[in-house]
Amino acid sequence: MTADFPSSIRSLHLKVTPKRLAILDILAGEPGYVSPEKVWQKMKERFGKIGLSTVYRNLEELSEGGIIIKIVHPDRKLYYYFCHNLEGSHHHHFVCISCRRVLDLNFCGLDEIEREVKSNLKGSVVTHLLQVFGICERCGI
Amino acid sequence: MTADFPSSIRSLHLKVTPKRLAILDILAGEPGYVSPEKVWQKMKERFGKIGLSTVYRNLEELSEGGIIIKIVHPDRKLYYYFCHNLEGSHHHHFVCISCRRVLDLNFCGLDEIEREVKSNLKGSVVTHLLQVFGICERCGI
DNA sequence: ACTCTAATAGAAATTATTTTCGTTTAGCTC
């Protein structure tokens, strides 16, 4: 169950490029969520020069495909996170706004919300956004 | 229970300015969520000239205070919505991405998530973001 | 290994939002 980046990338019908591999490698090596800006810095260390839009585009594509997690911080900036137990089922995350660690949540109330949308509103859910921000055990008082 | 904008604004310890009143009036007159840009257009109709930053600032302040709802669309753009039954308890919204209507959801899984964060992770929740996007009954097939 | 083509990368422009800072104003006090 060690991560096989090329296969992951291919499973999204994306080409396996050195930059995609590097982005995954960088994210997987980080303990918490990272800003696109920081990913860009690290990519520049590896490639000397790389377009910022490439970083943004790839982060977006990879998170779209579910290989990495996209976090919309309360400050509205974007962050990305490589979730190591992603093989598991749908789950959400608790994000520590102090140390940037990301912890898994088992509970997902969305099942019930989806049911309510169907029965009460007669609508259908296309997508949802659930993020919980707080202070983790280590950072707490 | 008809909306009393001046009181609402004062309850947030904000000054009751013509622009704030107008922003609330505009939002309350819309059936769905509106973009800051559109609010700005309507404000310009009323005031002739008004700074875009004033619109953004006020929308943010009012949503911060809970008088209006801030919606972060999946496209990451911001929208705002005046929820007419805001006196009620904490609740979330189903947002139709087709017609922009906003419908109330009764269920809030956050209680349980908060419990899980406390017991399993020993952390505390500071804020959360839950938004459900989909297609409402009218817009559905 | 070589060719081909659709997918990807990068530069630059654009859009959306936020911040800064000097000017104006709401609303309290007299």
Next chain:
DNA sequence: GAGCTAAACGAAAATAATTTCTATTAGAGT
């Protein structure tokens, strides 16, 4: 209702993210 002061406003600059369009490259087929 005149004066005062903290809050609000507006213009312009800064920041974050996205789009566009041309150049480059991964990887399938040979």
